[in-house]
Amino acid sequence: MTTVLVVDDSRLARDMVSHVIASLHPDWTIVVAAGGEEALQKVGTSAPAAAVVDYNMPGMDGLTLAAGLIERFPGLPIGILTANVQEALKKKAEALGCRFIAKPITSDKIRAFLSEAGLSEPKP
Template sequence: MRVMIVDDSTLARMALASTVATLYPNLRQIEARNADAAMGLVLAEHIDIALIDYNMPGRDGLSLAADLRDLYPETPMALISGNFQAGIIDRVKELNLTFLQKPRWHNDLAIFLSNAIKQLGG
């Protein structure tokens, strides 16, 4: 299975990648620093799970998630953000995403990945 990590912060990508690798060393990881780079990756290769930062330069994570939802309607996706305003949470629900709150996402990420892998039959 392949998980895509999208975050403009190198440190955040490294932290997510490290946590994913610790929890599920067999998951293959690909990383992107923004929404446009992520779309380039998913057009080149299939993803099974997406972890998406909300606040990025250019298009935000919700915009990317909407595009990914068109390509991969059943793919488990999580939006990671410290911004939990009602409008963002409403859009997360509309797009059938999981919301992981920064900076305390570690335990919720473990639960999300476990559920995602089960959903995908792994």
């Protein structure tokens, strides 16, 4: 069973990303969290296949969460989702091995991230 972690403090953003993933892969499990601590608790020791993480969240930001997830699950594909398109943030995300996904959220951006993460395309 393929599991994808979706973390964003915005319910609308969580719902949008989850909807796109579910429409592409209805058989996948989507674990959602509103923040970093909740995300770490929900995944526990079970590695998701990929994670889509908002950068700008109260408490633990997305890069801090990404670093914690990578420490726990080396090689985990992580997309950092943000409206902050500053080059410095892109470089920090890339330094962690994360893909930068600029908001607004679109099906094409989520599909491209999943494809680049090595997850199979849905069957027609």
